[in-house]
Amino acid sequence: MAGTSFLRRVSLYGFRGSLSSPKSNSVDNQPSETLPVTPETQTVLLLRGARQPYELTEDYPVPGLRDDREVLVRAQAIGLNPIDWKAPDFNFAIPELPYISGRELAGEIVKVGQSSRLKAGDRILVISTDYRDLRKAAYQQYVVALDYNTVRLPPTLSPEEGSTLGVAFVAAALSLGVCMGLDFSSVLDGPNLYTLLRQLPPDSIATDIREECLDNIQADERAQPGDWLAIWGGSSTSANLTLQLARLAGLRTIATADKAKHGLRLSNHKTLRPDLLVDSHDPARAVEIIRANAKGQLRFGIDTRGRESAGWLMQALGKEGEKNGNTPLAPQPAQPAAHLIGLTGLPKQVAPEGVQYHTVPIKLFHEVPAVGQALVEWLERLLEQGLVTPPDIIDVEQGLGSVNRGLDRMRRGEISGGKLVVRVD
Numbered sequence: 458m459a460g461t462s463f464l465r466r467v468s469l470y471g472f473r474g475s476l477s478s479p480k481s482n483s484v485d486n487q488p489s490e491t492l493p494v495t496p497e498t499q500t501v502l503l504l505r506g507a508r509q510p511y512e513l514t515e516d517y518p519v520p521g522l523r524d525d526r527e528v529l530v531r532a533q534a535i536g537l538n539p540i541d542w543k544a545p546d547f548n549f550a551i552p553e554l555p556y557i558s559g560r561e562l563a564g565e566i567v568k569v570g571q572s573s574r575l576k577a578g579d580r581i582l583v584i585s586t587d588y589r590d591l592r593k594a595a596y597q598q599y600v601v602a603l604d605y606n607t608v609r610l611p612p613t614l615s616p617e618e619g620s621t622l623g624v625a626f627v628a629a630a631l632s633l634g635v636c637m638g639l640d641f642s643s644v645l646d647g648p649n650l651y652t653l654l655r656q657l658p659p660d661s662i663a664t665d666i667r668e669e670c671l672d673n674i675q676a677d678e679r680a681q682p683g684d685w686l687a688i689w690g691g692s693s694t695s696a697n698l699t700l701q702l703a704r705l706a707g708l709r710t711i712a713t714a715d716k717a718k719h720g721l722r723l724s725n726h727k728t729l730r731p732d733l734l735v736d737s738h739d740p741a742r743a744v745e746i747i748r749a750n751a752k753g754q755l756r757f758g759i760d761t762r763g764r765e766s767a768g769w770l771m772q773a774l775g776k777e778g779e780k781n782g783n784t785p786l787a788p789q790p791a792q793p794a795a796h797l798i799g800l801t802g803l804p805k806q807v808a809p810e811g812v813q814y815h816t817v818p819i820k821l822f823h824e825v826p827a828v829g830q831a832l833v834e835w836l837e838r839l840l841e842q843g844l845v846t847p848p849d850i851i852d853v854e855q856g857l858g859s860v861n862r863g864l865d866r867m868r869r870g871e872i873s874g875g876k877l878v879v880r881v882d
């Protein structure tokens with residue numbers, strides 16, 4: 458692949474720091490630690506328009522650092538995410554064209570800014586939630602990352618494994634910690650995001666997520682150890698990390714999934730095994746089973762599939778004898794509200810009384826350094842101690858040029874219950 462061509466272009470003087478991408482990446486003149494030889498140009502995948510394949514493009518400038526908390530990473534493995542094919546297919550989340558996509562990777566740091574907690578040579582994973590900054594996208598050989606969006610990998614994990622879990626970890630931690638108010642401090646001194654957010658100046662949180670972050674759950678409604686959490690779409694990677702974190706923090710978990718496909722794997726799994734696994738084939742029956750087992754105590758639901766299944770999950774919430782659905786039969790107003798989090802959509806209908814809808818304030822991770830840093834440092838400890846394990850790898854494709862093929866496999870629904878990874882070098 459294009460690797461040979463970029464190797465020929467390696468600068469004898471190392472990273473020159475004056476490169477800018479065609480979209481005005483600013484001059485990189487920060488002093489830095491050891492400078493391994495970094496080329497001036499690289500191979501990237503460019504999206505030139507909606508509903509088009511990504512185009513393998515050589516001689517694209519290596520992005521420069523703009524901030525002393527940024528690092529430059531040589532990508533080794535990329536984890537593919539559903540958004541990577543959904544965005545071009547449905548023409549959303551593409552802020553400019555040509556566009557570079559890709560939300561997570563693992564690799565090696567080749568350059569650090571002045572105040573980074575990381576150093577050149579560190580083996581890391583990068584969680585690139587900032588999809589508006591093309592320098593940070595994963596579908597390129599060299600990627601810029603904020604040090605508070607970067608996690609050191611323990612020696613036990615390969616780059617492929619490291620590339621599988623970042624986005625799902627952030628989605629899980631924010632769903633549980635922000636939307637549900639779950640305190641992680643009992644788990645390797647994890648973050649108490651509910652408190653942390655309320656200690657920040659409110660205007661440090663973007664206006665479009667401020668209500669979600671500060672107002673959508675009251676102190677007396679926060680999830681506590683022993684509470685039930687139901688996850689609809691239990692086979693997904695985000696469900697995987699949510700189950701692991703919820704279990705570590707002491708929640709009782711229910712997962713719905715296609716038991717024929719995922720039953721054995723989920724019910725026998727060491728770190729993500731739910732307390733109750735429910736077959737999703739007949740959703741009305743699944744709701745009945747959840748309600749019968751949680752005995753009206755289910756106040757928290759996370760849906761990973763879409764609007765329709767979020768609607769089913771809503772019906773499972775609430776007190777015994779009540780069903781949230783077409784009629785507003787939620788917990789009484791005096792009871793703590795139930796909370797429904799939609800990763801991919803929420804029910805069409807307005808939330809019935811006693812139910813609060815949530816969306817995941819994902820950009821907190823890159824926009825609020827205190828949140829990003831708390832999460833990445835915690836994930837480093839969790840991985841180091843083996844308390845969180847990466848999702849299964851379904852397959853590894855070779856080279857950036859294979860990304861389109863990988864995304865086609867995802868479009869066809871062939872990647873289920875684990876991750877598809879692309880080895881870059």
Ligand SMILES: NC(=O)c1ccc[n+]([C@@H]2O[C@H](COP(=O)([O-])OP(=O)(O)OC[C@H]3O[C@@H](n4cnc5c(N)ncnc54)[C@H](OP(=O)(O)O)[C@@H]3O)[C@@H](O)[C@H]2O)c1
Pocket residue numbers: 538539540624625628692693694695696714715718719761762799800801817819867868869870871872873874875
């Ligand atoms: N809001 C946020 O911040 C946020 C963050 C992360 C993810 N998300 C969204 O959450 C959803 C789950 O993400 P994920 O990364 O956890 O998913 P994932 O691991 O890639 O897959 C989820 C499950 O969907 C099913 N599936 C696979 N391909 C499919 C296809 N082409 N059509 C329909 N179903 C398919 C499979 O389950 P079965 O084989 O069991 O059917 C698979 O296990 C996605 O929509 C993603 O965009 C949102």
